[in-house]
Amino acid sequence: MSLDSKIPDGPIEEKWTKHKMNSKLINPANKRKYTVIVVGSGLAGGAAAASLSEMGYKVKCFCYQDSPRRAHSIAAQGGINAAKNYQNDGDSVYRLFYDTVKGGDFRAREANVYRLAEVSNNIIDQCVAQGVPFAREYGGLLDNRSFGGAQVSRTFYARGQTGQQLLIGCYQALEKEIAKGGVEMFTRHEMMDVVKVNGHAKGIVVRDMTTGEISSHAGDAVILATGGYGNVFFLSTNAMGCNVAAAMRAHKRGAYFANPCYTQIHPTCIPVSGDYQSKLTLMSESLRNDGRIWVPKSKEDAQAIREGKKAPTDIAEDDRDYYLERKYPSFGNLAPRDVSSRAAKEVCDEGRGVATTGLGVYLDFKDAIARLGEDTIRARYGNLFQMYEKITGDNPYQTPMQIYPAVHYTMGGLWVDYNLQTSIPGLHCLGEANFSDHGANRLGASALMQGLADGYFVIPTTIAVYLANEKPGTITTEMDEFKQTEKEVKEHINALLNVNGSRTVDSFHRELGLVMWNHCGMARTKEGLEEALQLIPKIREEFWNNVKVPGSGDGVNSELEKAHRVAEFIEFAETMCYDALQREESCGGHFRLEYQFTEDSQEVKEGKTQPGEALRRDEEFAYVAAWQHNGVGEPPTLHKEDLDFDNVHLAIRSYA
Amino acid sequence: MLNLTLKVWRQQNATSEGFIETYDAHDIPESASFLEMLDIVNERILNDGGEPIHFDHDCREGICGQCSLTINGIPHSKERGITACQLHMRKFKTGETIWIEPFRAKAFPLLRDLIVDRSAFDRIIGAGGYVSVRTGSAQDANNLPVAKTKADAAMDAAACIGCGACVAACKNASAMLFVSAKAAHLNLLPQGAPEKNKRVLGMVRQMDAEGFGNCTNQYECEAVCPKEISADNIARLNRDYAIAIADEAAV
Incomplete structure (x- = not known):
């Protein structure tokens, strides 16, 4: 199958408008005859479900949490970008588009990103109208801040809880539609598989996590908005339940998985403290607006700190290395996430890390407190400082925070065309679960923007492109395809329950996570990835011979839920390593040690970049890697979608 | 390392009888979170061939609202x-003994062990806790200035x-703090004004229909609220x- 991205013709600034004009519409009276299944109720899924219902479609929405309001979008702290230019600082749709393409290290589709920048303004309008309490200035207008490597102030925020407030807005719209009868909501339901009829996605099989009942749901189209796969590393900033199972099931049914190796490591997280640890906690990178990042210049000082013989405050100003300010003078502490994370890893690898494990750097507010006063800092970051103190027992007003990078977001996802349709007709994919907008690296405050863009403004238009050619209501769960898929799901659950081994699900997940962190984490090599591809099948084999899942499939069984998810993570991990292995370049969230600038590189001599920076190879690798599943344990097949850059000039992504 | 005794509510499902089970929780690192302590205990239960203690949790950073444990008699523990x-x-x-129970309320039926069903809250939101604005119908965001004080209060x-x-802490299992906070968020903003009366009546009536008790101004709710939502919202809701x-009577 060839990959047709279905990007509309014409100049980039006219593509979306023309596409909307040229797309078929569905008569209002006919919309109610169509049923759309939405899996996931975060910003993307929730916004899609609410909007499609408002338009008149019948919607069935599913989430594994006990309420749609708990999806992990809720945890986003920092903000949401839009090209409003309310600050009159030179922002525009084009600049947001350009920054996003460049931030993604030139591995995103231009047309999708331009559309994202275009609808960003509508999102802010929509959210404000819903009552999202964004921060405001005294004059009553909306406040903005600069965020995550942007040189304009385009980020809208609601204290440190922007994701929560946006999700509540979207959840309230969803509950309104549920109460009206337009959306049928299924909480505590996990999608187990996609059902295909004549090659088209026409339904799903789900497990009721309260009763254990397996049931089928038929529709005219299916939307997956099931989030990212960061938990393949076991430790990440994702919620405990975030998983790749739904996307993986779709992948196994024929949906291509694009760029799985692009994973974002967030630079400002609380360092790991012990092997009992279940997750990592992100400290919003808005902290980098006022905090300065440093480690001691000397290994000796760092060691003394690790051993508790010195405190950070004992290190004289001249003995501190503010390495981001030193290496990236114009961006300083605001250098993009991948750049900042790698720089932290570098100084820790040199033996200059702090924290007891040596895997930590300081984020220091001393200067900001001296300049602005403690009250201003408290007003800006009070809740974050409090959260930090609760977790670590340290007071960041008095001693610098310790931070270290952690897995945070995954840019890869199911391959989708311009209409957000996967390679399975009828199956659409939104938000973090798709690959489309962030390229190899996502900029801060762009995840919320993309989730809501897809859910509120893109899919309500583009789903009609598919539905207009489908006769509504022809599918029922009585069809053989549903019965067969249900049977396979039940067999899968019984298989998990019947291994009766001796190792817990978590022990496998931890083992997998460590392999992935060591070999497919912040720095990757051919040898490391090949080793991972030897290790992962062994984990898979042992899992299926030795996992212990107690209890039965009836009723609440959290070990069974985890086992299903971990089984899919193990298989997914292989695809991820194949992807990282074939991409013989470094870009954004994918850093191959073999491909970095050195002292001898021409570009370094010309002062365009520095040794150790990511070396992209545009001639060979300016493509989307879309993987086709060939069966468990079989290497997947690579399909390439070439990326054309007609509007943005491919350049070294320099932040010097 | 800490050596603790746990007294945990176990209940197979909604209809079975529940009981307190005792667990020895030894060698617990002090830097572990409470839920990580439960993870450690569960790993040991699993390795001994038992079924783990079931509890709700997801984000583990205090924002999703899914975790719901009553610890030594106080929802989310005595820490404020x-x-x-x-x-x-x-x-x-x-050496301490820790009692761990679910959030108990008539309107929160128990599903298993420490997991309860809080979908009544979703239905209260559906009864009016929103602004009716169709996607795509909004005006420019800065066309409607909102006083900073109002926006901050919202x-x-x-x-x-x-x-x-708040419900679990209340002797009446009243949901007034939740309902009043949700109503206040929208009622304080100009965007929420047109539907204010409809919202207040809808949400309060749904709250009553779900079987939550009445508020008798004890403020246990405010004391346990992890986000320290003020009980002033309850006064505001009563007035509204x-x-x-x-x-409604006049129309």
Whole structure:
């Protein structure tokens, strides 16, 4: 199958408008005859479900949490970008588009990103109208801040809880539609598989996590908005339940998985403290607006700190290395996430890390407190400082925070065309679960923007492109395809329950996570990835011979839920390593040690970049890697979608 | 390392009888979170061939509102302004006995062990806790200035994570803190004004229909709220309800 991205013709600034004009519409009276299944109720899924219902479609929405309001979008702290230019600082749709393409290290589709920048303004309008309490200035207008490597102030925020407030807005719209009868909501339901009829996605099989009942749901189209796969590393900033199972099931049914190796490591997280640890906690990178990042210049000082013989405050100003300010003078502490994370890893690898494990750097507010006063800092970051103190027992007003990078977001996802349709007709994919907008690296405050863009403004238009050619209501769960898929799901659950081994699900997940962190984490090599591809099948084999899942499939069984998810993570991990292995370049969230600038590189001599920076190879690798599943344990097949850059000039992504 | 005794509510399902089970929780790192302590205990239960203690949790950073443990008789523990997942073991001393129970309320039926069904909250939101604005129908965001003080007050109320601790702490199992915070968030903003009366009546009536008790102004809710939502919202809701009722009678 060839990959047709279905990007509309014409100049980039006219593509979306023309596409909307040229797309078929569905008569209002006919919309109610169509049923759309939405899996996931975060910003993307929730916004899609609410909007499609408002338009008149019948919607069935599913989430594994006990309420749609708990999806992990809720945890986003920092903000949401839009090209409003309310600050009159030179922002525009084009600049947001350009920054996003460049931030993604030139591995995103231009047309999708331009559309994202275009609808960003509508999102802010929509959210404000819903009552999202964004921060405001005294004059009553909306406040903005600069965020995550942007040189304009385009980020809208609601204290440190922007994701929560946006999700509540979207959840309230969803509950309104549920109460009206337009959306049928299924909480505590996990999608187990996609059902295909004549090659088209026409339904799903789900497990009721309260009763254990397996049931089928038929529709005219299916939307997956099931989030990212960061938990393949076991430790990440994702919620405990975030998983790749739904996307993986779709992948196994024929949906291509694009760029799985692009994973974002967030630079400002609380360092790991012990092997009992279940997750990592992100400290919003808005902290980098006022905090300065440093480690001691000397290994000796760092060691003394690790051993508790010195405190950070004992290190004289001249003995501190503010390495981001030193290496990236114009961006300083605001250098993009991948750049900042790698720089932290570098100084820790040199033996200059702090924290007891040596895997930590300081984020220091001393200067900001001296300049602005403690009250201003408290007003800006009070809740974050409090959260930090609760977790670590340290007071960041008095001693610098310790931070270290952690897995945070995954840019890869199911391959989708311009209409957000996967390679399975009828199956659409939104938000973090798709690959489309962030390229190899996502900029801060762009995840919320993309989730809501897809859910509120893109899919309500583009789903009609598919539905207009489908006769509504022809599918029922009585069809053989549903019965067969249900049977396979039940067999899968019984298989998990019947291994009766001796190792817990978590022990496998931890083992997998460590392999992935060591070999497919912040720095990757051919040898490391090949080793991972030897290790992962062994984990898979042992899992299926030795996992212990107690209890039965009836009723609440959290070990069974985890086992299903971990089984899919193990298989997914292989695809991820194949992807990282074939991409013989470094870009954004994918850093191959073999491909970095050195002292001898021409570009370094010309002062365009520095040794150790990511070396992209545009001639060979300016493509989307879309993987086709060939069966468990079989290497997947690579399909390439070439990326054309007609509007943005491919350049070294320099932040010097 | 801490050595603790746990007394945990176990119940197979909604209809079976529940009981307190005792667990020995030895060698618990002080830097572990409370839920990580439960993970450690569960790993040991599993290795001994038992079924783990079931509890709700997801984000583990105090924002999703899914964790719902009553710890030593107090929802989310006696520590102020945190959820159970943000509680760390350094707050306990070795030798202590910790009682762990679900969020108990008639309107929160128990599903298993420490997991309860809080979908009543979703239905209260559906009864009016929204602004009716169709996607795509909004005006430019800055066309409607909102006084900073109003926006901040709305944000204070909107910080509610919908965990239900307020209900579990109340001797009447009243949901007034939740409902009043959700109503205040929208009622304080000009965007929420047109539907204010309808919202207040709808949400309060749904709250009553779900079987939550009445508020008798004890403020246990405010004391346990992990987001420290003010009980002033309850006074605000009572006033708005009186106005809405009068308005309804007059129409």
